[in-house]
Every structure is written in C-alpha cells, then in structure tokens.
Amino acid sequence: xxxxxxxxxxxxxxxxxxxxxxxxxxxxxxxxxxxxxxxxxxxxxxxxxxxxxxxxxxxxxxxxxxxxxxxxxxxxxxxxxxxxxxxxxxxxxxxxxxxxxxxxxxxxxxxxxxxxxxxxxxxxxxxxxxxxxxxxxxxxxxxxxxxxxxxxxxxxxxx
Numbered sequence: 823x824x825x826x827x828x829x830x831x832x833x834x835x836x837x838x839x840x841x842x843x844x845x846x847x848x849x850x851x852x853x854x855x856x857x858x859x860x861x862x863x864x865x866x867x868x869x870x871x872x873x874x875x876x877x878x879x880x881x882x883x884x885x886x887x888x889x890x891x892x893x894x895x896x897x898x899x900x901x902x903x904x905x906x907x908x909x910x911x912x913x914x915x916x917x918x919x920x921x922x923x924x925x926x927x928x929x930x931x932x933x934x935x936x937x938x939x940x941x942x943x944x945x946x947x948x949x950x951x952x953x954x955x956x957x958x959x960x961x962x963x964x965x966x967x968x969x970x971x972x973x974x975x976x977x978x979x980x981x
C-alpha cells in the first residue's frame with residue numbers, strides 16, 4: 823500500500839495538505855501500537871509497522887519536494903541515491919551564480935528556482951495519474967534534481 827492509498831487520496835504531485843492532519847489522527851487512533859499492548863505479538867508488530875508507515879507518509883506528503891520524489895519512485899523513474907546528469911547549460915548558469923555569491927544571492931537563486939519551476943508548474947498543478955506521460959514525469963525529475971542542486975547552494979549561503 824502506497825502513501826496515497828494509506829491516506830485515501832489520489833496520487834498527486836501537489837497534495838492538498840489541509841486534509842492530512844485529520845486523516846493522520848484517524849489512522850493513528852486505529853493503528854497506534856499503544857492500542858495493541860494486549861494483542862498477540864503479530865498484531866503488535868503489524869500495528870508498529872503501520873504506525874511507522876503513517877508517520878513516514880505524513881512527513882512525505884506534507885513536503886512538496888518529498889512528494890515529487892516519492893511519486894517519481896512510485897513510477898519507477900527515480901532510484902534512491904540516483905546520480906542524475908544535469909544539463910550542461912544549467913550547470914554553467916549555476917556555476918556563474920555560485921562564483922558571485924553574496925548577501926543578495928538568495929534573491930537571485932530564488933528567482934532562478936522560480937524560473938525552473940515555471941517549466942513544470944502546469945504538470946505539477948494539473949497532475950492526473952491516469953493520463954500523465956513518462957515524458958512529463960521526466961521533466962519533473964529534471965526539475966527535482968535542479969531544485970536539489972540549488973538547495974545545496976542556498977544551504978551553504980545560510981551557514
């Protein structure tokens with residue numbers, strides 16, 4: 823059972839996070855290990871496993887980048903710790919930005935991130951699991967890796 827099925831929501835790259843807390847508490851009431859103390863060991867283990875999955879699912883579904891990563895993994899388009907080759911033109915642009923880091927670099931990098939997001943925004947906002955194409959998901963995958971790359975630079979600025 824995937825996280826979307828667990829929370830009984832459609833697969834999406836743009837999860838409506840407003841409904842997640844209510845469903846989370848409903849699921850935890852049902853599967854929290856404390857409610858299975860009097861049960862046999864198999865039931866206790868299952869409750870512990872389910873409760874852990876619920877916690878992980880909430881964490882993933884509440885975070886946009888984690889949700890994108892999770893959907894790409896569900897679709898078999900992203901492997902854990904995958905080394906992705908970003909386009910050379912993107913790397914050159916980022917290298918130039920990186921060489922000129924300053925106090926206002928976060929503003930420039932945020933604008934740069936907004937620009938790369940605009941390329942996939944319609945795919946993310948209008949995601950339909952039944953009609954999504956592999957080509958569209960591969961564009962989202964490239965965005966995901968570009969965003970990760972930019973985030974590393976932003977993290978260095980913050981340090």
